[in-house]
Amino acid sequence: MSDRVDIDALLGRMTLQEKIGQLSVLADSIRPFAFDVNPDSFQWGPQRTRELIQAGEVGALFNGVGAAEGRELQRIAVEESRLGIPLLLGADVIHGMRTVFPIPLGEAASFEPELARRTARAAAVEATREGLHWTFAPVVDVARDQRWGRVAETTGEDTYLASQFAAARVRGFQGEDLTANDSLLATLKHFAAYGAVSAGLDYNTVDLSPQTLHDVHLPPFKAAIDAGALTVMSSFNDINGVPATANRDLLTGILREQWGFEGFVVSDYTSDFELIAHGYAADEKHAAQLSLNAGLDMSMQSGVFMDHLATLVAEGAVSLQTLDAAVRRILDVKARMGMFDNPYRSLVVPPEGPAPYLAEHDALARDAARRSVVMLKNASDVLPLRKSGQRIALIGPFARDRENLAGCWNIFGDSTREIDLETGLRAALDDPDSLTVVEGCEIEDAIEGGIEAAVAAARDAEAVLLAVGEPTRFTGEAQSRTQIVLPAAQQALVEAVIATGTPVIVLLRNGRALALSLALQAADAILVTWFLGSQTGHALADLVFGDHSPSGRLPISFPHESGQQPYYYNHPSSGRPYQPGGFEAFRTRWRETANTALYPFGHGLTYTRFEYGEVELSAPQLEWDETLAVRARIANVGTRGGEEVVQLYVHDRVASRVRPLRELKGFEKIALAPGESRIVEFRLSRHDLQFRGVDNRPIAEPGLFDLWLAPSATTGDPVSFELRPAASGAG
């Protein structure tokens, strides 16, 4: 139930200054603030911010926290400003509030959108207890270039996977009822194609065909809007020369006219002001004019709306109608959240004082963390290890580390409660002293005698857990890399430890796919452990000692070499496709490496083995208006229970535009006991086979398709079916 406020009547009573005020969100410099995440956060200062609230000239604040202080700010807005319009209090709650869940890329590896819904719900429950109404999440960008640091915030390289997670996270953040005290308004970001920045360089230009924009980058936004998202953040980048923040085709054409989006668009942090540096606006006034007229409703932090809209309206460069439409959208979202009837929603100060976290979320954080881990290899079933009777050495700069557990874009996490690797492993061992811990090197630097100590510990052990990878600061915003490899000091450690001959299990910490060196590839087992959040140590102990079987799958391809970027599984076929093992000259390959992934999208092992039965189709042909059932029996033929992610891929054999080698169209994660089997069924319709044609209209083309039910993007044998034309004969 939204408020009964009459928005038109309210709008009629607002002065121009009050209207303009609603169109800005400013850094919350009054409440305890996460000041190190954005540049120049204190531009407005507490005194000025308070005056603006009193005057009714600011609509929203962001990245401050605290229910008691937030309540006081709201009191000023509601009781001291002339019209009493409540403030919207936002923040970046990306993968948890106080309880930290895996980075979104890690959670995507679970291939469980329902898990993402639950962690988003938990984050919303914690955030709304601490005076927040609105999160700048989920990130729904599709990221195909692993050099880009913000891959860590995304669900990786696949559009279908990203769409499923985007919708699930919106449902999780917002819950069933937007007016509920624990409902957190979601923001889809970054609109649009931010994940396609050229060369993986953050903020860089995006040069993209309209077809790829629509086929690859927009569907997750659409899916999340259909799931109820009411705010969208415009991205920093330009697309084909037009910055997203002033891009009328995007903000008005696609979002509102084509999709019927009813919410509002907020800029990214000063992205309207940045139109000047882009060379798209001459000055601040011009930047305000271009962005509002394009369809931007709310300006974040730059102040260009506050400073220039009144003049622009007076001069007729911005119409009152356009301005009113933006104000109306923002007031409407506030009303849908029940803020006029209940301005103190999410600002309830608990009588027992602020509780920084909810202990009941620990179990969810642990489960989410272990479900996010991907086992790339497990030669001779070296994993799981035993909890007793085995001398284990834990080696590497992440062995005891407490600085790199939460991962990037977590600004309110309670780091005192995070479980590091050593603590988690010791807690699980029957004899905690059977674990020897040696750092070996620092994250980027050698330690004197470090390698010698590590080698001695490895020689003395029956198994080595080698905790190496990237630190948090290599990932996230403005952290693009040219070489997606381990720092040299860690590479030297890996080589020395592998050379001892003791079985080595790599616990890789990473916020992107990494190019694994040959030494690292030679390890007996490799677990991709991302940044797993509060329960890192316990979750990894659960996996290493076999209390839980790994079940994650790669949401990004792991390349052989950095220079393969951007590498993604669903790339269009070239005219001279690479043929592994075949005649390789004059083929699509690099001099140094094959045009393949070292570990493909969708890959991940478990502690058991699965067998896929023959793929059966309900018919050899898919009629235009019907669906095709695709099924196969999946059997657990190993000796342990486990979970398999059954993936459905298709390929259009001949089309009017070159189609990807394969595209994911469905997946299902199933748990099977040893010896158990189950039939997994998917349904395909022609809508699943649609793409943008040469005229950029969506089409499905009759003809032959290949289809796979497989455990990764490069395995399985295809079966074919034919899409039949519509009865009228039209395609």
Ligand code: BGC
């Ligand atoms: C980031 C956004 C974030 C905003 C507010 C920007 O730098 O790109 O993702 O929501 O800051 O903190």
